[in-house]
Amino acid sequence: MNRKKTVTILFIFISLLSFGQLPKITFTPHWLPQSQFAGYYMALEKGFYEQEGIDVDIVHPSASLMATDRLLKEESDIISLFLITALATKSEELDMVNISQLSQNSALLFVSKKGSGIKSIEDLNNKRIGIWESGFDEVPKALVNSNNYKVDWIPILSSVNMFMIDGVDAMTVMWYNEYDQIINSGFNPDELNTFLFSDYGYNIPEDGLYCLNKTLIQRKDDLRKFVAGTFRGWEYAKENKEETLAVVLRLMTEEHIPTNLAHQSWMLDQVLKLIEPGIKSVEKGELAESDFHKTQNILYEGKYIDKKYQFSEFYKPVK
């Protein structure tokens, strides 16, 4: 370990001597610190980025400055985004491209209490369904609209309280996050009905890495190094969960975000599963063209966008 460290330091030192400072990359995940981004934290923590030859700074978004804002303002070089968010927000102004697709699977689901009478997806018709006020509503709405259900969408900030007090009949949640919050608020899994979007033909990939097109042209090598370091970080997180969770909890405490080990541990396990392509005919980190088209069609048919991109315009992997 010490020898490894020494080698690393030596390497960095030589790099500094040779090229002066390491090229700097500012990365912004699309949400506050949590296990969802454990791979980036571990890549930084374990020096994988430095070993790749870049100096990475992770800056989280805030309520007033979202990841996309930071990218637009060029305060961040790379951001993570849901595939659907990226496709919905890509514009001439925010000319971003996907350089790597981390998540291959959808973690979205509707959850209802068994007592609510919603036993099958059809039962959602004419029901009140909670949905994030801040976005990520495209896929749930597409799923509901494709079945011609009438749904009263109730905007919810971020808590599960509306669900807990029966303010909604069902709620849109992430498997790795809000679902576990409900469990941690006293509901047992057997008291809940779950409708995973992936089971209804909407296995839309989520987290991916994005940068501006011009950054890709100018700094392709640095981006490649970032992606390589990131995957090493995820690999490390997978093999060293305890250490990883300790880092995540530390970062969350520093940011005064209430959390606990049980929840972050659940989240890490689930996020790691999402990275695996499974039956999809792509490698880890690749975006399947079919997923791209399916996602873009959801947005187009939902009238979120009026212009379609070519796959090659959107997906420019930096392998």
Next chain:
Amino acid sequence: MKLSFNINKSLAMRLVLYVLSFCVFLFIVSLAFFYFFSKQSIEKMTVNNAEAITQNTVLQTEQVLIATEKILTNYKWLFESKQLNCDSLQAITKLIVKSNPEIMGSAIAFEPNFFPDKGRYFCPYTYRDKDSIVSMYLGNANYEYFVMDWYQVPATINKAYWTEPYFDEGGSNALITSYSIPFHKTINGEKKFVGVITIDLSLSWLTDIVSKVSVLESGYAAVISRNGTFVTHPNNELIMNHTIFSYAAELNSVELREIGRKMQKGETDFASVNLKNTNWIISYTPLTLSNWSLAVLFPKAEMYAPLRSITTTLILLVVIGLILLTIVVYRIVTEQVAPLRLFANSAHEVANGNFNNELPEITTEDEMKDLHDSFVHMQGDLKNYIENLKNTTSAKEKIESELRIAREIQMGMIPKIFPPFPNVTEIDLYAMLEPAKEVGGDLYDFFLIDDEHLCFAIGDVSGKGVPASLFMAVTRTLLRSVAPNELSPSVIVNSLNKSLAFGNESSMFVTFFLGIIELKTGRIKYTNAGHNPPVHVHAGGEVKFLPITKDIPIGLFEEFSYQEKEMKLKPHDKMLLYTDGITEAENKNEELYSDQRLINCISIYLRKPPKELIQHIAMDVAEHVQDNQQSDDLTMLSIIFNGGKKEKNNA
């Protein structure tokens, strides 16, 4: 010595062991009962105590909550009943904050576009910022208060709502909960929801109340919110970070999760739970106004600590008591059984023949005294008995020695030198007498009456032992005195009978055979007085019983007249005389030797000289009798006639 010591030791030890075992058993049972019931009563006390503590704590918190709720209820009434002047509302929020030091902020939030000229958002808000009070209006594109829990939940459920606790990061940095109540207006005859009044309440007072709850050393109280979030807990890291359910997941405690669910449902109950290897009794009860729940935790180890210490002391005392008891019991028993040891020694001495050995002195009037008396009695009896035994033994020895002498005398009476008449070549003769007891009643005799006549006789006196032997001696003596002058067997027998029968008060009798052989010719005259018929062994091989005179034994009737018969032995003929001791010899199966077997035996050895013939018959009888005790005298006499001298000479 060793024996007595062992009895003493083992008895004492055994008694001590029994007493001790029973005491230990009693003690364990009593202790178990004591422990069990004490534990139960402690648990009961704890439960009562828990009830008191939780109720008291709940009461204190409810007071604050009620007071807070009242403030808003009053304003709600005001807003619903009066015409609302939107510009005066900020003053109300200010007043609420100003006049209630525990209130950190207050807002009156309206539905979108309620006041058309105020736009989408209208929410006058006043909050405490350290020492100053700041007023402002909430709501913009980045702060859609309509989706905030404090607005959205009461608006949706149309009921007052205490929010989940949260950190007021901007202002006091304290833990805060908001209490919101929806209010309505009747517009165009329709009652419509128009907004909520809310106040932010710092939870420091709750933390104060709950943290003051102290139970024993490490017991404590905690409050969880509706969702199970820790609002207060001695471990600050749990507050807001954990729900009771996530904590249960981390501790891998299914029980804690179940307790959490019951608390969430507003139940009041007790439960036992193990958290981080510590056993607790949890008493929980809801804070009904806010749907929160209070738990008081009692550390079991500490609850039972006094009981444990009492029990430990008790065990220690009892152990000391048992040790003392052992010593005392051992001493007492040893002392009590000490005479036994002495008695054992005495018994040993007595066994060694020392009857005058002194017995231990017993002063008590108990079983020991009885034992002592028994010993004295035994000692005396044994002494007498041994004395008697000595006398009897010496008497017996004397009799035995006399009997031995009598036997010698008796045996001395009958001729025992064989061959008896080496010069008399006409005959050879052999006889044996083996008495069943020391002295017997059988007799045989032979003697030369003159140069040509040999008298031979065999007899069996009725009965056995000394009387029979005496009678036999008399018979034999009489025979010797009567025979020398007489050649007729019947005359001799008659004479014998007369002498014996005369004054025969003991009524003893003798079966008797007497023969006189003429040596020259082998002619024999004989008289048989009730005796077994002798066997005539012909030289040619024929073996048969001699025809006998049918006369009664001698000694019975004085006047009885005995007959005589005559027969002749051819050269090399033999005659065998015997008593019934031979033919009636019994084996273990009570089978007799029998006449037939005698004849058979003789037939086998008929060519043997008298001595060998008799020895063979004796061996055959011994073989028949085997180990069975000899019950009668065994007597045999055999004569072989070798042929007359003259005839021999003539030949």
